[in-house]
Amino acid sequence: MKFTDGFWHARPGVGLHYAREVDRIVAGDGTLTAIAPTKTITTRGATLNQPVLTTVLSAPMDNVITVRVTHHKGRPDPRRFDLDVAGDARPTATVEDGHGQLTSGALTAHLDVGTSFELRFQAGDEVVTRSAAKSMAWASVAPDAAIDRGPIQLRTNPATGYMLAQLDLGVGEVVYGLGERFGPYAKNGQAVDIWNEDGGTSSEQAYKNIPFYLTNRGYGVFVNDPGHVSFEVGSEAVERVQFSVEGETLEYHVIYGPDPKTILERYTALTGRPAEVPAWSYGLWLTTSFTTDYDEATVNSFIDGMAERDIPLSVFHFDCFWMRDFNWCDLEWDPRVFPDPDGMLERMHARGLRVCVWINPYIAQQSPLFDEGMAAGYLVKRADGSVWQWDRWQAGMGLIDFTSPEATAWFKDKLRALVRQGVDSFKTDFGERIPVDVVWADGSDPLRMHNLYAHLYNQAVHEVLVEERGEGEAVLFARSASAGGQQFPVHWGGDSTASYASMAETLRGGLSLALSGFGYWSHDIGGFEGVPDAAVFKRWTAFGLLSSHSRMHGSDSYRVPWMFGEDEADEQSAVSVARRFARLKNRLMPYLLGAGREAHATGTPVMRPMLLEFPGDPSVTYVDRQYMLGGDLLVAPVFSTEGDVELYLPEGRWASLLTGELVDGGGWRRERHQFDSLPVYLRPGAVIPLGAREDRPDTDHLVDLTLLAHPGEGDDWSRTVEVARPDGSTAAFTVRRDGADLVAESAYAADGWSLQGVDGRRVAAEAGTARLA
Template sequence: MKFTNGMWHLEQGVQIDWMSNVERLSVKEETVDLLLNKFQRHRGDTLNSPTVSAKVTSPLEGIIGVKLVHWAGQLDKGPHYKLNWSSGHSKIDHTPNKSLRYTSGPLELTVNTAANELGFVFAGDKGKLTGHSFRSIGYVGDERTEKSRLADGLYFERQGYMLAELDLGVGEKLYGLGERFGPLVKNGQTVDIWNEDGGTSSEQAYKNIPFYISSRGYGVFVNTPGKVSLELQSERTTRVNISVPAEELEYLIVYGPTPKEILNRYTALTGRPSLVPAWSYNLWLTTSFTTNYDEQTVTGFLDGFRERDIPLGVFHFDCFWMKSYQWCDFEFDTDMFPDADGYLKRLRERGLHISVWINPYVGQASPLFDQGKQNGYFIKRTDGSVWQWDMWQAGMAIVDFTNPAACDWYAGYLRRLMEMGVDTFKTDFAERIPFRNVVYHDGSDPARMHNYYALLYNRVVYETMISVHGRSQSLLFARSSAPGGQAFPVHWGGDCESTFEAMAESLRGGLSLMLSGYIFWASDIGGFEGTPPPALYKRWVQFGLLSSHSRLHGSSSFRVPWIYGEDCSAVLRDCIKRKILLTPYLLQEALAGHRSGLPIMRPLFLEFPADLNTYTLDTQYLLGTNLLVAPVFSEDGSVTFYVPRTPQDTQGKWVSWFDHSKTYESGTWYTETHDFDTLPILVRPGSVTPLNPSLAVPEGDALTGLQFLVNGELTADVVVDIVDPSKTHDVLKTVTVSQDSAEGYKVVRIKSA
């Protein structure tokens, strides 16, 4: 939110009390408390003037938090994000009336405590990262809101905001903030952390994460579930302005210095990403959204895949598996599926896993509505009635997941579906959550619950699945999220259009989410809204099958390939078979991500931070550590991409996945034209990539048929973890790969030097 009008003026109706001085401070163990006030000329300046209390702490080594509080008398109704915490890693040095130095591992905060010289400087190994310079900590009073009434006279109130402005350096670039569909580099943007169902073509987003990464070697996490506004060089061109409509604001500086180390520390703080079962890496097919389908339709699709030798791992029933107006009642529509139990059994006999669509809403026509109303399972209005509206489902209510009894009630219907044979759930929606004139069972602040609700919803479903299937076989397909949501994978990009532009914005959204603590992501292959032309369908298939998860899904039209031409079937067959043979590589990269927060799909600068050319690239990515992917976003097959600089001691060149005689120089741009049987997939020099061409399904025998693709000369032996497909948290075998041998397994050597 902007409060200023240029450098010298404020917006009409806005006042800001800027903190300029450290009045006093105290140190207790690893915590520093500071009392900040305005410019002080004499003792009279302490009257009729606000203060801001600042508390400095360090939850984990390399992370320093600052909590700024104006009025401390507010009721804390929650909720709060769960953060991991330890002690014993901080050091504090204080020189009275001069400075305070707070050190946490390699990260240091220096506070200028000289009279009227307030300043914060966060520094790493190579000097200043960010900080607060002149007029950058303040309390804002805004009289442009409903809260301000002139008739109140002496007791006239303004809407209050805590404001913290963090310095930016020359050339500094910013990334992340959840799944955002605009430019990957966030400089110049205004971002509101507020979950909305806005599609993929606007400033709104389903997955808002108040965490950004700087190219300068640090990240910033704003620790509040409420609405956060960020002006990223869009109000002050030398700062990021962070404001919250509240009396307190807490942010944490997360040190790197590399992007990988920032993500490692951030996910250590907010929670490591969970892993998913191996079968989920196979192709998913859905009924699409508003299409007409029944058992015969679904069976015809499945027969078509089998006849064309296209591997398929998961079949998903979207909304209309339930009767209209009754979402959710968790009952198969008996008109379309008269023998749902038997049909699910027959699908499983085909080797398929089953997914069904759900949401946290209950329409008034659902038999569950009366149960929820009578037992107090729904979010209520302040007068005690059930909160309802007609958006989406007529008269729908929203399950109150702060009520343990409501959670058990909801989970009971999920368990019954899993007993029928359902393996996983698409947890749709959870963005349209009211925040005014409503109350929760546990008394939580509705404004803070708006974003947080998605965590409660996904947690209930995910933990219910674990109770039935076990951790190694559980996953969701979720649309909305908030910090910590990486514990409940997988997440998909939401409702995109069927255009090349939407395909590109989907990639940008996925890469931004991958810089926010998440390691798995998918898009609606072919686009959700509209019907894709064949060229787009094939290009999105290529891209979608080089994402961590791959789902064919649309709105009013099906996404089975032969509808768009049998050549589309051939492209899909080749792409999914390529992904399946990459299973050992994908499982290895996922396990590494679970341990460190490193995503499977990576912006190039995450892997090559020394190459400044990579910092603006958002139309290509790395799939894991070893494979560069440049999707084709044009009908004629033309694509321009950049090959990043590898370390000088790396032997060999980047090599085409499809033609090992075709090599690429590091630090060079290329333009190529590809038919639909290829796209730029480049193998990194000096890399070892585990493959298994004999696999028919991702959950198959990992060791029989295992081989290793070695590109260039290895300067040392490489240790590769072969993950157990039945328990993706476990390593089945560790193989040491040298230049020409791999403990008896086949080595495919690329001589690219």
């Protein structure tokens, strides 16, 4: 939201009341409070007839400083995100000779009493960022002011006051994150509204809006407000990032790293770490697609077809029409096409498959749940007490009120019955079209509930699976989210189209989401809207099966590989490509599970922008067409039919996972790949644990385990990797140089594991040691 007309003027109808100076600073127990007049105080009379901004600094954990700026404190404080503030915070606050500072770990905030306002954040002598002159304000806004209020432009009663703050952008500083955004990966120059919308992947709107960004200068910023937060990223003020909220109080957290992994670790310590997901969820998911015709026979034909073609399948997903049309959601199988759901689920489980079903929190008027929920008061209401309804999506649909504990428990019980019937997972679709002209059961501000609704919805569904299946077995396939939503994985990218351009924008969205604290991510292989040609489908298949999670799904057409080419003698056919990469992913399971454990423990995502692994390399600043899968595999999807791809390899000697070829990094390279190939490189010094089984992801990965080693330079090089055991513990393996040999050692007593070099040489372990000469 832009308030200014150039550098000197406010827009018509806008009054900008900037913090001009600091009148006084008071140190408390771990807090610092500054009083900032919005006029320069030259006489006692100048203290009258002006707004004053009160700035309180505190620290919820070490290396994080909270800034809370208030104009009028008499208004109720709006609902904020739930944060874990029971950490290791040991802040110190001092005021001496008019200089106040609050220190949290390595990060210190500085304020000075004087005639120019400046809030400065430093790590030692280095200025991390600062909020200087004309950078903190209360804005009074007339109803007819010449500003674009963004997605809430059409509200009946527009806000009359906004709080805003700006932080400096240094030369060469680049901003990332702000949720799953499909536009440019680097956010500089953009205006970003934190407001969940169902807008597809080819628009400026986003399903997962997160008011958190990080930069390549060692810090991140989290605005703790679930409502409409408007970011101007080097756009309105080109030297600064501005963020503004409606109301009288603005709260944000400056999170010091200095490296991006540490920033994410601290951010997810505040907002929640991703849950671990089960091994079976990493395998290939296949769906009925959205509007296609299907029944149990159709489903069986797909499952049989995958088995007959040796394409391993882990999960089958039933999309919307598992329920009867006009009844979404009644959470009942449509008896016309699924007359024996209990038997069907039992038969699918007997084939080693897991089952996912589509749901959303919208209750159609034709659903029996509508009358039940209306009678009990479980649906969101209008101000006059009537149930809020509209006809967009489902005729006469209402909305479950997740601010009501009773309504939440009611909905969870309906899902619990499905889990006990045999459903293993839920696709939690929608959750973005949340109205603001409503009254919530707990009295929440409708403006804040619009984004927060997705969190409460996914949390309720995830809790059912944890309660019924246990920790580590719960997994969603979720579309919407707000800050903290990473606790309820997995999330997918929403409605893409069947094109290379949409494939690329989908990846940009995933990279942005990864830098917003989300550990796992997926997308619709082949694109959702339209029918992909065979080339797009095959290229997207390779990309999708080298993502954290993999699903073939479409809107009005099926996505089974043989519909895009199945010549068994052709290694480039869609069936051959799907088989190759689905089996490869299953072999990578010990490695992927390790990356998932890291996501759960530290917040580092499984799919990683290059920035996370190579923060000191300026060449990765804008790289958005490749990523690291875990810490040791570089993946560059191919976005062309011809197979031409440009990729960047950082310094060192890299090794192709698919061919074993060694390539020197330190620059850009061009390659051409057939459909059954793409650039997948082992990082120098990598040790990749590979499972022996290609047919499924959820096996004992220690049986006939292979350690694929690409040793680093130096006689003292060594690397230890851990592989999950069936009981949930881990077995450690260390690979090191011993003169001209590679030696692998482990205390793991079972026979069968081996050491393999990227050149294909292999040796089996003997008595816990393998030596590759």
